[in-house]
Amino acid sequence: MSDSKNRYFMETEIFSQPNLIDSSINNRISFDNSTLLFPEIENSKLNVLSISRIIFTGMGTSYNAALYGAKVMEEIAKIPSIALNASEISSDNFFSNDEILLVSITQSGESSDTVEMMKKARSNGVLQILVSESNKSKACNISDIYLPINSGIEHSIAATKTFTMSLLLLLQLSIFFAEKKSIFISHYIKEIKKIPLGLADFINDKKVINNIKEISKYISNYNNIFYLGRGKLFPVVLEGSLKLKETSYIHSEGYISEELRHGTFALLDKNIPVIICATDDENYEKNLSMIKDLVSLKSPVIAILNEGEKKLSKMTNKTLFIPKSSNISIPFFSTLVFQLLAYYVSLKLGNNPDLPRNLSKIIKNS
Incomplete structure (x- = not known):
C-alpha cells in the first residue's frame, strides 16, 4: 500500500512523474545557454567524436528503454546504435572495436545478466x-561513467517511473552527444521543456482518467491482447504490453505494427483486441491501412490518437486522445497512458499491482 491519498505505490509513482521529469530537465539543461549538462561525461576520458557505434543493453523494462535509447541516439546524434538483450551478448566480437561505447541500463545495478555482460565488455577494454x-x-563498480536515473526509490515491483526517467535521460544524452557533434539542438531543448507541464495537465484531467478507466474495464474482459507501434513508439508499446502482463496476468504481446501482418493476423478475431499507438503523423497512411485491416478481421481496435484526429477515431471501438505534440514528447504521453491502463485493469481484476505474483525486485538506495 502507498499512502492515504493513493491506494498503491504504483499509482503514486505514476503520478509523480511530471515533477520528476521537471526536476531532471532543470538539472540537465541550461536554458540560458541552450546546452546540456553532463559533468560526469565532461570529466571523463570519453570523446564523443571518436565513437563509431553504441550498444545499448538491459533486461526487461531496461531492455525496452535500451531500444528507445538506440533509436533516439541514431535519430538525434546520428551515431549508429543498436539495442541488445544483455543475456544474448555472448561473443567477444561485439566488443572488438575500440571505438564502441556500451550503455547499460539497470534500475538496481544488480541484474546478473547485465553485470556479466559488462564484465565481458570491460575485459575487452570497452568504455x-x-x-x-x-x-x-556491482554494475556501478564496473562502469566508467555513472548517470543517475534520479527517479527515487520505486516500491512497486512493476516499474513505471524508473522506465520513464530512463527514457528522459537517454533522450538528454542523445541531445548532448548531438551538441558535441555540432548538430543543431535548440529545437529539441525547446520541445523537451514543454514535457513536464504537458504531462501534468494530461494526467490530472478527470476526463482523461475516466476514459482510461473505461477502456481498462473494456480490456479486462479479454484474455489476449496485442500492442502496436512504430519507431520510437515500439519500445513504448513493448513496455505497455509488459506492464499489462505483470499486473493483470493478461497475455499480451507488443509488435512493430507491420510485423503483425506476418503470421500473427491468423490469430485475430473478435476475441483479441489490438491497441495501436497511431500518434506518429509521418506514418498516418500506414496506421490508417492497419486499422482498416484490423476492423475487417473483426478484431476490436483501441487507438491512441492525437487530439482532434477524427477519421481514425470513427473506425475504432475505443479511442484515447493525447495532446498533439512533438515527436520527442509523444513517447512520454503514450508511456503514461499504458502505465495507467495496466494499473486500472489490475484493480478491475482484483489484483495487487504493487506485488505481481511470481515476481520480485531489488531496491537499492543511491
Whole structure:
C-alpha cells in the first residue's frame, strides 16, 4: 500500500512523474545557454567524436528503454546504435572495436545478466556508461561513467517511473552527444521543456482518467491482447504490453505494427483486441491501412490518437486522445497512458499491482 491519498505505490509513482521529469530537465539543461549538462561525461576520458557505434543493453523494462535509447541516439546524434538483450551478448566480437561505447541500463545495478555482460565488455577494454538508480552496485563498480536515473526509490515491483526517467535521460544524452557533434539542438531543448507541464495537465484531467478507466474495464474482459507501434513508439508499446502482463496476468504481446501482418493476423478475431499507438503523423497512411485491416478481421481496435484526429477515431471501438505534440514528447504521453491502463485493469481484476505474483525486485538506495 502507498499512502492515504493513493491506494498503491504504483499509482503514486505514476503520478509523480511530471515533477520528476521537471526536476531532471532543470538539472540537465541550461536554458540560458541552450546546452546540456553532463559533468560526469565532461570529466571523463570519453570523446564523443571518436565513437563509431553504441550498444545499448538491459533486461526487461531496461531492455525496452535500451531500444528507445538506440533509436533516439541514431535519430538525434546520428551515431549508429543498436539495442541488445544483455543475456544474448555472448561473443567477444561485439566488443572488438575500440571505438564502441556500451550503455547499460539497470534500475538496481544488480541484474546478473547485465553485470556479466559488462564484465565481458570491460575485459575487452570497452568504455562504459551505466544508467541506474544506484551508485552502490556491482554494475556501478564496473562502469566508467555513472548517470543517475534520479527517479527515487520505486516500491512497486512493476516499474513505471524508473522506465520513464530512463527514457528522459537517454533522450538528454542523445541531445548532448548531438551538441558535441555540432548538430543543431535548440529545437529539441525547446520541445523537451514543454514535457513536464504537458504531462501534468494530461494526467490530472478527470476526463482523461475516466476514459482510461473505461477502456481498462473494456480490456479486462479479454484474455489476449496485442500492442502496436512504430519507431520510437515500439519500445513504448513493448513496455505497455509488459506492464499489462505483470499486473493483470493478461497475455499480451507488443509488435512493430507491420510485423503483425506476418503470421500473427491468423490469430485475430473478435476475441483479441489490438491497441495501436497511431500518434506518429509521418506514418498516418500506414496506421490508417492497419486499422482498416484490423476492423475487417473483426478484431476490436483501441487507438491512441492525437487530439482532434477524427477519421481514425470513427473506425475504432475505443479511442484515447493525447495532446498533439512533438515527436520527442509523444513517447512520454503514450508511456503514461499504458502505465495507467495496466494499473486500472489490475484493480478491475482484483489484483495487487504493487506485488505481481511470481515476481520480485531489488531496491537499492543511491
